[in-house]
Amino acid sequence: MTQAEIKLCSLLLQEHFGEIVEKIGVHLIRTGSQPLRVIAHDTGTSLDQVKKALCVLIQHNLVIYQVHKRGVVEYEAQCSRVLRMLRYPRYIYTAKTLYSDTGELIVEELLLNGKMTMSAVVKKVADRLTETMEDGKTMDYAEVSNTFMRLADTHFVQRCPWVPATENSDPGPLPPAPILVISEKDMYLVPKLSLIGKGKRRRSSDEDATGEPKAKRSKHSTDNKEPIPDDGIYWQANLDRFHQHFRDQAIVSAVANRMDQFTFQTQTSSEIVRTMLRMSEITTPSAAPFTQPLSSNEIFRSLPVGYNISKQVLDQYLTLLADDPLEFVGKSGDSGGGMYVINLHKALGSLATATLESVVQERFGSRCARIFRLVLQKKHLEQKQVEDFAMIPAKEAKDMLYKMLSGNFISLQEIPKTPDHAPSRTFYLYTVNILSAARMLLHRCYKSIANLIERRQFETKENKRLLEKSQRVEAIIASMQATGAEEAQLQEIEEMITAPERQQLETLKRNVNKLDASEIQVDETIFLLESYIESTMKRQ
Amino acid sequence: MADVKVKVQPPDADPVEIENRIIELCHQFPHGITDQVIQNEMPHIEAQQRAVAINRLLSMGQLDLLRSNTGLLYRIKDSQNAGPVSFFLSKMKGSDNQEKLVYQIIEDAGNKGIWSRDIRYKSNLPLTEINKILKNLESKKLIKAVKSVAASKKKVYMLYNLQPDRSVTGGAWYSDQDFESEFVEVLNQQCFKFLQTKAETARESKQNPMIQRNSSFASSHEVWKYICELGISKVELSMEDIETILNTLIYDGKVEMTIIAAKEGTVGSVDGHMKLYRAVNPIIPPTGLVRAPCGLCPVFDDCHEGGEISPSNCIYMTEWLEF
Numbered sequence: 001m002t003q004a005e006i007k008l009c010s011l012l013l014q015e016h017f018g019e020i021v022e023k024i025g026v027h028l029i030r031t032g033s034q035p036l037r038v039i040a041h042d043t044g045t046s047l048d049q050v051k052k053a054l055c056v057l058i059q060h061n062l063v064i065y066q067v068h069k070r071g072v073v074e075y076e077a078q079c080s081r082v083l084r085m086l087r088y089p090r091y092i093y094t095a096k097t098l099y100s101d102t103g104e105l106i107v108e109e110l111l112l113n114g115k116m117t118m119s120a121v122v123k124k125v126a127d128r129l130t131e132t133m134e135d136g137k138t139m140d141y142a143e144v145s146n147t148f149m150r151l152a153d154t155h156f157v158q159r160c161p162w163v164p165a166t167e168n169s170d171p172g173p174l175p176p177a178p179i180l181v182i183s184e185k186d187m188y189l190v191p192k193l194s195l196i197g198k199g200k201r202r203r204s205s206d207e208d209a210t211g212e213p214k215a216k217r218s219k220h221s222t223d224n225k226e227p228i229p230d231d232g233i234y235w236q237a238n239l240d241r242f243h244q245h246f247r248d249q250a251i252v253s254a255v256a257n258r259m260d261q262f263t264f265q266t267q268t269s270s271e272i273v274r275t276m277l278r279m280s281e282i283t284t285p286s287a288a289p290f291t292q293p294l295s296s297n298e299i300f301r302s303l304p305v306g307y308n309i310s311k312q313v314l315d316q317y318l319t320l321l322a323d324d325p326l327e328f329v330g331k332s333g334d335s336g337g338g339m340y341v342i343n344l345h346k347a348l349g350s351l352a353t354a355t356l357e358s359v360v361q362e363r364f365g366s367r368c369a370r371i372f373r374l375v376l377q378k379k380h381l382e383q384k385q386v387e388d389f390a391m392i393p394a395k396e397a398k399d400m401l402y403k404m405l406s407g408n409f410i411s412l413q414e415i416p417k418t419p420d421h422a423p424s425r426t427f428y429l430y431t432v433n434i435l436s437a438a439r440m441l442l443h444r445c446y447k448s449i450a451n452l453i454e455r456r457q458f459e460t461k462e463n464k465r466l467l468e469k470s471q472r473v474e475a476i477i478a479s480m481q482a483t484g485a486e487e488a489q490l491q492e493i494e495e496m497i498t499a500p501e502r503q504q505l506e507t508l509k510r511n512v513n514k515l516d517a518s519e520i521q522v523d524e525t526i527f528l529l530e531s532y533i534e535s536t537m538k539r540q
Numbered sequence: 541m542a543d544v545k546v547k548v549q550p551p552d553a554d555p556v557e558i559e560n561r562i563i564e565l566c567h568q569f570p571h572g573i574t575d576q577v578i579q580n581e582m583p584h585i586e587a588q589q590r591a592v593a594i595n596r597l598l599s600m601g602q603l604d605l606l607r608s609n610t611g612l613l614y615r616i617k618d619s620q621n622a623g624p625v626s627f628f629l630s631k632m633k634g635s636d637n638q639e640k641l642v643y644q645i646i647e648d649a650g651n652k653g654i655w656s657r658d659i660r661y662k663s664n665l666p667l668t669e670i671n672k673i674l675k676n677l678e679s680k681k682l683i684k685a686v687k688s689v690a691a692s693k694k695k696v697y698m699l700y701n702l703q704p705d706r707s708v709t710g711g712a713w714y715s716d717q718d719f720e721s722e723f724v725e726v727l728n729q730q731c732f733k734f735l736q737t738k739a740e741t742a743r744e745s746k747q748n749p750m751i752q753r754n755s756s757f758a759s760s761h762e763v764w765k766y767i768c769e770l771g772i773s774k775v776e777l778s779m780e781d782i783e784t785i786l787n788t789l790i791y792d793g794k795v796e797m798t799i800i801a802a803k804e805g806t807v808g809s810v811d812g813h814m815k816l817y818r819a820v821n822p823i824i825p826p827t828g829l830v831r832a833p834c835g836l837c838p839v840f841d842d843c844h845e846g847g848e849i850s851p852s853n854c855i856y857m858t859e860w861l862e863f
Contacts, residue, residue, distance in 0.1 A: 254823040268749075316750050325796050326823070353829045356795065362830035366792065374791040390786050391724045441829070448834035451843065451851040458852040511861045519826030522835075528827075 001029055001079050004446040009082040011453045017056055017066060020045065024053040028063060028077035035072050060114035061236060063318055065177050073177045086449065086523045091242050095156065102147040105129065107156070108239055115160050118148060118191065119325040126197070141197045149190050155282070157186045158238040191233055226233065244286045247531055249330065250278040251347045254354075258326055272317055273329065275302050276342055287538050289345035295336025311337075326350065345535050352438050352532035355525060359441060360409055367392055368400045372432070373408060380429040401430060408440050435536055442529045449522050456515040463508050470505055473497055558585060562759040563602065563616065572606055572613035600609050638665060642673050646683055646697050650759040653686055653696030726772060727785050732794055734758070757798070759818040760786060786817050796820050835859045 009029055013022040027043050035041075040050045054075060057063035062082055065075050088111050096104035105125045110116060122144045129139040151157045161180035218494065256270035274395045279302055280291035300314050309317075318340055321329040333339035353376065361369035371390050375381055378389070404410045414457045415427040460467070473496050480490060497505075565573055565581055578590060594614060597603040606613040645662050646654055660670050677683045685695045735758055742756035747788065764782040767773065789795040795817050802814040829835040833856040834843075843849045851857065 003855075205653075250824075257821050257823050257825075313748065316748060320749055320753055325798060351824060354822065354824045358824065358827045359830055359835065362826060363836050369793070370788065370791045373793055377791070389784075390791060391721075391784065391789065393721055415857040444835075444840065445829055447840070448829060448832055451834050451854070452832060454845060455854065455857055514861060518828075518832045521831050523828065525828040 002446070003444055004443055004450060006030060006078055007451075008446050008450045011080055011450055011457075012082055012085045015453070015457075020049055021053045023057050024050060025057060025062065025077055025082070028057075028075060029079050029082070033066070033074040033076035035074050039075070067177050067179070083446075083526075086519065087239075087242075087527070089520055090246070090523070091237065091239070094242060094245060095151075099147050099151065101129065101132075102144055103151060106144070106148055106151060110157060110235060110237045112535070113262070115236050117231065117234055118145075119315065120146060121235065122295075123197070152188045152190050152235075155188055155238055155241045157235050158241075159189070159232040160236050162232060162234070240286055243527070243531070244281070246527055247344075247348070248274070248281075250351055250528065251277065251342070251344075254347070254351060255321075255326075255328060259324065268307075269317055269321060271304070271307060272299065272321065273342065275299055275304065276329075276340065278302070281341070287535065289343070289535070289539060290330075291342045291344065293332045293339040293341050296338040296340065297336050299340070300337075331335060345539065348528075348532045348535050349434070351528050352436060355528050356409070356434070356437055356441065360404065363407070364400065364403055366405060367396070371397065371400055372404060375430050376432050376434075380413060380431045382429055384429065386393060386430060410435050411436075435533065437527050438533055442526060442533070445522050445526045445529070449519050449526075451521050452515050453521070456512055459508060459511055459515070463504065466501060466508075469501075470497055555589070555593055555596070558582070558589060559597055562593055562597060562614070566603065566614060566616035566847055568810045569784055570616065572604075572608070572615035574608075574611055576611075578614075638669060639664070639673050639676065641665075641681065642670065643677060646677075647699055649696075649698060651698060653698035655694060661699070671752055723773070724785070724788075727767065728788060728792075730767060730770060730772065731763055731782070731785055732789055732819065734763060735789075735795060735817055739819045757818045760815045760817065763817065783815065786815075790819075794819060833857050 006026060006029055010022055010026045017025075022459075023043055023045065024039060027039060031042070036047070036050065036054070040047045040056075043050070045053075054063060054317060057077070058065065061078075063075050063077050064075055067073050091111060092104055092108050095107035100108075102125065105128055106121055109121050109124055122141050126139040126141050126144050129144070130137075133139065148157070159182060161182035163178045164181050170313045225305050252270045252274045254275045256267060259269040260267050276291065276294055279294055279298065284291045296311075296315055296318055299318070300311050302519050303309075303314070315338065318329070318331075318338060322331045322340065328341050328343055328350070331338060332341050357369055357373060357376075359374045367390075371386060371392070374390050375388065381389070383398065383401070386401065387394050390397060394401070401410065405412065410430050410432055413429045414421070415429060416422075417425045417427065473493060477490060477493055480493065552703070561582060562578060564718075565578060575590075578594075579587075582590070594603065597614075602616065604615045606615055641663050642659060642665070645659050656670060656674065659674075661668060663670070673682070678685065681700055683697050684700050685697055687695055693763055738758050739756040742752050745752065747757065760779055760783050763786065764777070764779045767777065767782060786795065788799070789796055798816050798818075799813050800816060801812060803812075833854070834840060837843070837854075837856055841850050843854070844849065845851065
């Protein structure tokens with residue numbers, strides 16, 4: 001765990017869960033797996049608080065536990081999982097695009113609560129949706145359950161591992177920590193629940209009050225006194241599936257950018273690739289370098305309704321895709337009208353390379369980008385050859401190469417002519433090592449996000465006084481509205497916030513939004529680089 | 541009767557005869573003959589006479605002295621090489637052998653030229669002598685000095701009437717040792733524009749995708765013709781030059797290339813294949829990291845909370861937020 005990662009994790013934990021959890025979490029990330037008492041001793045917090053913090057962390061899948069020999073239970077934090085918290089907005093947005101508001105809220109609830117039972121999720125989501133609907137309409141539980149089942153079918157949510165039911169009646173001494181198991185086929189099995197009911201508003205709609213004070217929350221009556229039918233069956237969001245979806249999205253948009261500029265029916269090539277990826281969603285494991293071969297006939301049948309291109313045209317597009325220098329699609333056989341695969345590893349490599357090139361271009365200029373791409377393609381080049389191929393004057397080329405060298409995008413390979421490695425008698429070749437450059441860039445991304453979060457917190461802290469004032473004013477206005485005050489009084493209160501202060505608030509809101517959006521954008525880069533590194537490491 | 545010692549003069553003892561015989565032998569063995577061969581042919585000639593004859597032939601420039609791994613070889617100088625030397629000899633009857641040696645070394649270097657230090661190594665003459673000789677030869681207009689484009693201080697010498705090689709002057713992209721970057725830039729943009737318009741017309745034509753893709757390609761020959769017709773270049777450009785320009789476009793990420801097999805007769809094909817070029821778009825938009833100020837920050841490594849440069853007081857961020 002690099003310093004940058006630890007810093008970022010600490011910021012995220014603090015923002016989402018507070019000081020104590022952050023202290024425990026960071027300590028675990030720094031020191032690896034530790035038993036309970038050691039954690040309490042090293043961090044200087046009371047045992048009780050440590051236990052509570054660990055509960056929170058385990059609930060959110062950020063910490064796992066293991067029983068070691070001699071019955072000691074050790075807790076280990078998962079740094080990569082903590083970093084996923086940055087991506088929560090993206091997951092929720094994806095669910096929204098695929099399954100509309102219902103799906104969005106289900107995924108949001110699951111992410112915010114870590115693990116939940118299905119009935120709890122359905123109830124909560126139905127309540128939330130009902131609030132946003134017009135008066136008189138409510139959200140039916142059945143609809144929410146439907147969406148939930150669809151999410152489970154497409155593997156976006158999965159069951160958490162549980163304690164297996166012990167067969168023997170004699171329990172014996174309880175193990176210090178429960179061993180959780182889950183089998184592959186049970187992971188997406190939705191229990192047969194008959195959830196009947198409708199979502200409830202926070203206030204029952206019989207009362208005739210016009211508005212509702214935000215400060216007061218009326219308790220909604222809980223009529224389900226009966227035990228929850230699926231107690232013990234907990235669900236969590238399946239992050240790998242979301243990652244697979246993002247990866248598919250990236251590949252489809254790359255194909256669209258490259259191929260669809262030249263075809264009259266917009267987006268056809270990318271639609272075909274999207275169809276192929278959709279067909280391989282469930283069949284191909286996420287880490288495979290190639291998808292399963294798909295025959296052209298199958299693809300033709302699976303094209304979305306409304307795409308009426310003839311089989312011949314489809315075949316032409318597939319041939320074009322297979323021949324393209326991008327090499328995302330390959331032809332693996334001729335049966336069934338032609339068998340095609342998508343080369344996932346190559347696609348991820350191209351995307352990571354394009355990311356590197358884009359960073360070099362923005363940071364150093366387009367001539368440097370030319371030299372960078374040149375060395376990428378030719379693998380190893382001497383100084384003189386670089387100048388010749390890139391058609392850049394010698395002095396400038398040298399300067400640019402050294403700049404990139406000190407930025408660690410390019411490295412030198414020495415090939416000595418004599419055993420004594422004398423510099424005048426050695427070849428120095430420039431080369432690009434994509435894996436190490438990707439790692440370097442990834443580290444920079446982590447630090448950048450940490451900087452952005454810090455800046456956002458700083459901006460908020462700077463204007464804390466103003467924010468508190470505006471909140472007080474809002475509370476006063478709301479309470480006065482509830483008790484039926486006049487227009488003039490309301491105006492007077494509103495004017496407590498002067499115009500420049502209002503402007504300041506506006507600027508603050510805009511800045512915070514901008515910083516937030518920028519975090520998400522840098523996270524996209526992180527995703528591409530991490531996928532590439534993971535895919536390369538798996539192949540080695 | 542006194543004994544008259546008669547020195548039997550062996551036949552063919554006449555020096556000219558010996559030389560002619562040697563020359564004949566050389567013609568018989570164009571790769572060169574060793575001393576041994578001459579001895580076998582004319583066993584009656586003494587070693588001294590042989591040496592004299594050979595030396596005469598060498599100084600007249602009709603024989604070449606070479607060293608092989610078996611010993612010394614004598615080879616007839618063929619008529620082409622004999623030409624300038626005799627011309628040279630006629631010009632400088634009085635010059636010493638050193639100059640001849642230097643001249644020969646320079647001649648051997650062909651049109652790549654040779655550096656003065658290399659002449660010194662090959663001739664084993666001291667530097668002062670070399671410089672004097674070179675100045676002499678230059679004033680007599682037999683050799684000339686050409687500045688090399690690779691190292692601007694280095695001067696290579698070659699025969700006066702030879703054209704310097706491309707590697708020395710740099711070819712079409714260099715004019716007087718200066719790399720013409722604007723010229724290259726202009727050509728770059730023109731080629732790219734040509735390929736772009738070709739791709740656009742292909743896209744507008746709305747035919748089936750195969751034809752569209754194929755018509756969006758342009759062969760290197762087409763581009764070459766277009767650039768020649770455009771007439772922006774004072775220097776005549778060959779197809780290889782255009783291909784180097786198109787390669788720089790590939791390294792810019794704006795153009796992609798494929799090689800197809802073409803029949804020998806088709807226009808623009810080289811060795812049975814043609815290179816086709818096509819303008820393309822980048823596969824991803826500028827990545828997320830560069831949209832944040834940290835991605836482009838020059839002092840990134842110095843930045844940490846609580847220091848002089850920190851996220852809280854970062855001026856780049858302040859500017860960026862005010863956008």
